[in-house]
Amino acid sequence: MTAEIFQLINVRRDCKSNDQQKYENVQRKIRKRYERQKKWLEEKCAEIEQLQNRSDNFNVFKKGNFLMITEDPETENPTVETGPKMTKDEVEHETKSIKSGKADGPGKLPAGIFKLIDDTYIHIITNLFNRIYRTGIIPK
Numbered sequence: 001m002t003a004e005i006f007q008l009i010n011v012r013r014d015c016k017s018n019d020q021q022k023y024e025n026v027q028r029k030i031r032k033r034y035e036r037q038k039k040w041l042e043e044k045c046a047e048i049e050q051l052q053n054r055s056d057n058f059n060v061f062k063k064g065n066f067l068m069i070t071e072d073p074e075t076e077n078p079t080v081e082t083g084p085k086m087t088k089d090e091v092e093h094e095t096k097s098i099k100s101g102k103a104d105g106p107g108k109l110p111a112g113i114f115k116l117i118d119d120t121y122i123h124i125i126t127n128l129f130n131r132i133y134r135t136g137i138i139p140k
Contacts, residue, residue: 005033086133091126092119 012026051059095114102111117125132138 002033002037005030005037008033085130086126088122088126091129092122095122095125 008026008030012023012030015022015026051057095117098111098114100112100115104110114125128139
């Protein structure tokens with residue numbers, strides 16, 4: 001639910017015993033906005049399911065992050081970060097634990113190449129991964 005719906009719920013609560021007409025009007029507004037939000041969310045979920053069916057994991061991730069940080073269907077520009085930054089230790093652990101021989105990712109880099117990155121360059125890779133995570137754009 002959006003912040004607007006929560007505000008309307010508070011208004012409705014305040015006028016429940018005082019003004020029945022206002023209560024009913026606010027109730028209609030809440031239902032209308034809730035239905036609009038529900039329809040919007042169903043459409044976004046259908047888009048994600050289509051992406052999953054096409055094995056487009058990158059865009060599934062991007063759409064999923066958008067849904068987590070967007071509260072209003074009118075807003076197409078998220079206003080908060082997508083999550084915590086990856087740490088150097090996390091990236092180092094994950095790059096060392098990659099199994100060799102796995103399929104290339106969207107960047108067409110063989111998975112095993114990340115095992116060759118030594119400790120002096122791990123901060124560059126960490127910054128790169130955080131930028132990709134934040135923007136959803138994989139450099140070419």
